[in-house]
Amino acid sequence: MAGPSAVGEALTRVEDGPLLSGRGRFVADLRVPGCAEAVFVRSEVAHGLVRRVDLGAARQVPGVLGTWSAADLADVPRVPAMTDPEVTRDRPWPALATDRVRYAGEPLAVVVAGNRYLGEDGRDAARVSIDALPAVLDPARAALDEVRLFPGVSNVAVETTVGEPVDPRVWDRAAVVVEADYRHPLLCHTSLEARAILVRPDSGGGITVWCSHQAPHRLRDDLAGALDLPGGRVRVVVPDVGGAFGGKSETWPEYLVVALAALRLGRPVRWVEDRAEALTAAPRGRGQSQWVRLAADADGRFLALEMRTDAAVGGYPHTGSFLPEVTARMACGAYAVPLVGARARAVLTTTPPLCPYRGAGRPEAAYAVECTVDALARRLDMDPAEVRRRNFVPPDAFPYDTPTGFRYDSGNYAAALELALKTADHARWRAEQGRRRARGGAPLGVGVCTYVERSGVGGEFGAVEAHPDGSFTATSGCCSTGQGHATSFAQVVAAELGVDRHRVRVVEADTAVVPRGVGSFASRSLQIGGEALLRAARDLVAEARRRAAALTGQPVGEVVLECGVLRAGGRTCTPAELAADRPLRAEVQVEPPPAFPFGAYVAVVEVDPGLGTVRVLRLVAVDDCGTVVNPLVVRGQTYGSIAQGLGQALYEAAVHDDEGLPRAVSLLDYLLPTVSEMPEVVLEETCTPDPHTLLGAKGAGEAGCVGTPPAVVNAVADALRVAPSALGMPLTPRTCWEAVR
Structure with missing residues (x-):
């Protein structure tokens, strides 16, 4: 058996074998019986008043299973705010545009068909009429409110000041003062895998969601709230993810619409963003x-x-x-x-x-x-x-x-x-x-x-459990989007337990298995998620030492853990043996600054x-x-x-x-x-x-x-x-x- 793994070792990633051999499973690879495909009718105007979204011809296209615009829905779900709901209170974002569009590519309607090609035929048959309004691209000009995106509401959604105003005399007395203007152009995320979601209705009125995402518990809560479903009836599973870079932390309008379509049709519905959408309509x-x-x-x-x-x-x-x-x-x-x-x-x-x-x-x-x-x-x-x-x-x-x-x-x-x-x-x-x-x-x-x-922002959940077969499970509220959690998280736990990292299985990205979690963004995974697992592993060792002390009759201070084996008074036992008697598990919640x-x-x-x-x-x-x-x-x-x-x-x-x-x-x-x-x-x-x-x-x-x-x-x-x-x-x-x- 391999020796203990250590923090600081340059170990190869366990994830790479399946990915490089084609055995990875992304949302587009999932085979769910009866799954239909969603295609969106999108605005070709950046700013304008929606006069008509006619889906009559789209509904007649062979293979089209259903089409909806905002006019077809009694209550169009609203996209939840990612941070401060107050910022969005007077600026609602309907999942399908209602009276106005505010960017080119905004979803106007969805077409669901047996496959993507038929769905695109239905999309092309839709007829849309929008009265164009002036576009405003420069934020400084937009801040003047000459063209308001929400009538009667300022375009300045948030204004923040930090520090203190500098006394003008400082500038006057300085030996040198430089001023400069800079502009950062808008960028596309261009992750290898664009956004993707698959929603399957379950018995009892719930849904199971597979999504290329960074924060499954946030997505679960957002979907439950927007669709008026109990949180316990929404399960979110994140399979392999082909990159995210921040663009998959959110709950996008397309996700709400796909979930709604799946519930209306009573069958699974998937949407996989193509590259044209990712470049023109994505965040x-x-x-x-x-x-x-x-x-x-x-x-x-x-x-x-x-x-x-x-x-x-x-x-x-x-x-x-x-x-x-x-x-x-x-x-x-x-x-x-x-x-x-x-x-x-x-x-x-x-x-x-x-x-x-x-x-x-x-x-x-x-x-x-x-x-x-x-x-x-x-x-x-x-x-x-x-x-x-x-x-x-x-x-x-x-x-x-x-x-x-x-x-x-x-x-x-x-x-x-x-x-x-x-x-x-x-x-x-x-x-x-x-x-x-x-x-x-x-x-x-x-x-x-x-x-x-x-x-690193926010707290995180972590748990470590020992099993009778000598393996361990490390459960994290984080969610890998390609960072290598299965390798590095296992390395942290294995180093603390004194075992080889291949004996540690990392579990995350499933809200039915992981009770709570924040996700992976802001470079937080190892800093906070790793810390949670380290502390959970340390707590598990402490409990194992207490049990070993009781078995051997030795003081807890005399029990030592070496290479995964507990030793005290000339006797030995392992976490596996202790777990065979009764479950051996520890969980923590950490929130460092x-x-x-x-x-x-x-x-x-x-x-x-x-x-x-x-x-x-x-x-x-x-x-x-x-x-x-x-x-x-x-x-x-x-x-x-x-x-x-x-x-x-x-x-x-x-x-x-x-x-x-x-x-x-x-x-x-x-x-x-x-x-x-x-x-x-x-x-x-x-x-x-x-x-x-x-x-x-x-x-x-x-x-x-x-x-x-x-x-x-x-x-x-x-x-x-x-x-x-x-x-x-x-x-x-x-x-x-x-x-x-």
Whole structure:
């Protein structure tokens, strides 16, 4: 038998065998007898008054089993708010549009047929009439309320201020003040598997739901509330998930409609979003406009920072209204800024609703702060790394209370920066840059980013049970969407029990088996879910020691656990033997405070002055996520998030025309980085454990989206000798070509 597993071992993922051999089971793979397929009739207008949705011809299409618009339903379910219901009270989101549409792609009706192809025939037969109203895409303009998406209600759904207003005299007396405007384009989530749900009516009036989701218990409660079903009659099961990145944490209108259709037809109904829907009608990420002002003394020490953020939260504020506040609260970055004042607004726009996208508000803050720090360094003619060194929160200042209301738990930001600079061979690249500027050659730039982010929110359930056959079950309220929970969670439990990780089976993502749970988002799985399982395993060991003490007649303090065997007074027993006598199980609920991972990124780029193309020559990432349970898993997560960060910096944007219609309808139009575009990436780490947990893990997996965009944009700005604000993401060849000139 294999020996005990340990936290910190780079063990291969147990999930990969089935996935790589085609034995994975996603929602689209499920074979449920009698299952019909749903197709949605969607608005081709971004903003307008709905005059008619005629489904008469659709109902006559052979193979169509049922069609419904809002007019066919006595009570159209409303989409529940993800966070604050008060924000949505005067801005209801019907699952099928009633009198008005507020983004292109909004569902107007559903067609259910025996297969997808017949359903699309029925969809194409539907006739829709909508009187177009003006579109409004820019959040700053939308905030003027010249075009209101909800009559009589402001487009500004939420306005938050954090910190304190900065005395005008600070700006007047500062040696240098820099101001900058930044824009984060809307992004598509483009997970490998788009959204998908299958609903089967059960006897007794309940439903079983299979959904590609991040938070099954939230989905269960939302469906029960919207459909007026007892919570105990809604079971949500999450099978294999092909990525999520925040876009599958919510309860979308399509989910409510599919459940309603299944109940009306009395048979299973499935909806699998195709790529065109995912690009045109699915939720968006990022989408912020920012203004930043930073003051410093002549030595480059920060005096004050102000930030104003407007987020385009789309036609409905239900899923993204909290994101600009997260950005505002992270306005300090990694720096001890004495005075900080930030205002954040969530503003309705005629675009698909905003929701979290890998990093969820933290990348936006890091970009604004880090690009502004570089602009300040340029004004002072100082090395950007040196400016950062002079302003870091020092290690002896933790825990550090920021002016914006966060408490940073721990960190050594300077150590991460120095390791990144050394690993990147910063001095050599600076010398090469000087040589090219003196003698000619393609512009070369070096960009730096030092970031801090927040990870882990809310509590989580965990349980560990021993079985008579020598195996263990670890039950978690989290829900893997590809992160490797079956490997890393088992590793945590196995290390505590002193057994091989293959003896631990991880159970999650089924509300009929897991009594409660929060889910997986905000880099919370290992930090909070892992902590819950660690504590449950520790409690199980304590109970096993008590029982072993009773069996052997020895004091509990004399009972030791070694390699899964309890020893006391020359006698031994195992948890399996104890479980054969009566169940041996422990469960806990934990709720530690948020953690604050950090790191430093260095990018080296070359810009072709004739074509405007950017070539990333080297990218070094130093991340500190506390205790690393499985380095192999963390490195894979980091590499993937770096790819998405490069996508934002160089390629991706969900562009809408002046009428609010999306221009990207396929992956030929929406550019994604592939392996061919990935540069040389070097990953390093420092380790500052979370002081609030036994495990010490902080969030990992989103860091690349936080650190990569500012590092790359700062590098291109350095190459072209312009301020970062002169460049807009994505850095298209045209953008860089014009900056060269």
